[in-house]
Amino acid sequence: xxxxxxxxxxxxxxxxxxxxxxxxxxxxxxxxxxxxxxxxxxxxxxxxxxxxxxxxxxxxxxxxxxxxxxxxxxxxxxxxxxxxxxxxxxxxxxxxxxxxxxxxxxxxxxxxxxxxxxxxxxxxxxxxxxxxxxxxxxxxxxxxx
Amino acid sequence: xxxxxxxxxxxxxxxxxxxxxxxxxxxxxxxxxxxxxxxxxxxxxxxxxxxxxxxxxxxxxxxxxxxxxxxxxxxxxxxxxxxxxxxxxxxxxxxxxxxxxxxxxxxxxxxxxxxxxxxxxxxxxxxxxxxxxxxxxxxxxxxxx
Numbered sequence: 698x699x700x701x702x703x704x705x706x707x708x709x710x711x712x713x714x715x716x717x718x719x720x721x722x723x724x725x726x727x728x729x730x731x732x733x734x735x736x737x738x739x740x741x742x743x744x745x746x747x748x749x750x751x752x753x754x755x756x757x758x759x760x761x762x763x764x765x766x767x768x769x770x771x772x773x774x775x776x777x778x779x780x781x782x783x784x785x786x787x788x789x790x791x792x793x794x795x796x797x798x799x800x801x802x803x804x805x806x807x808x809x810x811x812x813x814x815x816x817x818x819x820x821x822x823x824x825x826x827x828x829x830x831x832x833x834x835x836x837x838x839x840x841x842x
Numbered sequence: 843x844x845x846x847x848x849x850x851x852x853x854x855x856x857x858x859x860x861x862x863x864x865x866x867x868x869x870x871x872x873x874x875x876x877x878x879x880x881x882x883x884x885x886x887x888x889x890x891x892x893x894x895x896x897x898x899x900x901x902x903x904x905x906x907x908x909x910x911x912x913x914x915x916x917x918x919x920x921x922x923x924x925x926x927x928x929x930x931x932x933x934x935x936x937x938x939x940x941x942x943x944x945x946x947x948x949x950x951x952x953x954x955x956x957x958x959x960x961x962x963x964x965x966x967x968x969x970x971x972x973x974x975x976x977x978x979x980x981x982x983x984x985x986x987x
Contacts, residue, residue: 701883704876706867710887713866714894720859721895722902727851729912730919732859734949739973754849758856759949760956765857766864778871778961780944789951789965791940793972796948798980799933800921803868803947804859806934807892812899813907813920820926821934828938833878836943 721809724755733805734759735796799824848914860953866891869953871945878942929980940972 721732728751737752778785796802799821801810806825810818836842860869867873867887876885912918941947946954946965954962 698880698884699882701876701885704873704883704885704887706887707890710866710890711894713862713864713868714891714896715898716858716862716865717868717891718862718895718898718902720855720862721899722905723851723858724855725902725906725912725918725920727855727913728848729906729914729916731921732855734859734947734952735973738948738952738970739977742970742974742977751848751852754852755856755859756952758853758858759860759952760856762857762860762864762953763957766861769861770865778944778946778959780871780961782961782964785944785961785965786968788940788944788946789968790972790975791936791943792947792951792965793940793969793974794976795933795935795937795940795972796969797933797973797976798929799935799937800923800930801934802937802949803941804949808895808899809903811892812896813903814900815921815924817921817924817926817930821930824931824934825938825941828935829878829942830880832939832942833875834881837875837879837882 717804717808718812721804721812725809731805731809733801733809735793735802736800736805739793739797795825844914851914859949860956862895863950863953866894868947869950871950874945874947874950875942878945933976 724730724732737755740748740752801818801821803825806818806821811822863869868891873885873887876883877888906918910918944965948969951962951965951969955966
């Protein structure tokens, strides 16, 4: 293992992390819910009365975040992924299926679950981190993408 | 009035979460993949994202554990399951594999969609399809715990 010191940005990472924590904490304190993005999205696939509005409000906030970032911080928000569109589709299918089957994603299990000391979320986080490490090892160092 | 206030608070939480993803580097697939590349030129920045988010999250979830209702009066929707189940492990492994392919998880994908990236739209549509597939063929997996 060698650390890429040029890419290492602990300050913005920590500050951004604090914002993620504030959002998750505010959501559970004010609205009593877990800020898990996959769950918020997938709940819209089978909409129930009175359960749609809050999901759309959160998603609207997420969608407009790049606008606010460019306005407030002059930040270049998202780098375009240069992966092939078939690769993107496969990745999206796996992410959607896996998050639904595993009851959560990086936000629900990784941030909220660990913050409430849930053993289930600890296992889930260990699983998706390991699979991520393994997948990048295979694609970058064995297949040579 | 109350409904408007709820909308704005949820919208603001979505914006905060999205800004956290952008500032921390989570919405940059290249940075995520560099973090997952532990055997290559490793960028450990995203550890600091988790630490920042969880430090704040721990406080938030601790406060909520002392309450029986959300601040706005609604019920608390905190997961009650504790068993480490097969769907949890398998789903999380699949999720992590998808995450390691494109460097996108659900939150950052929605943010990138808001930034107007076509590939983010393709990813999100595939993600919705993955979720729907899970619901269609693995209905009741939630009841299996």
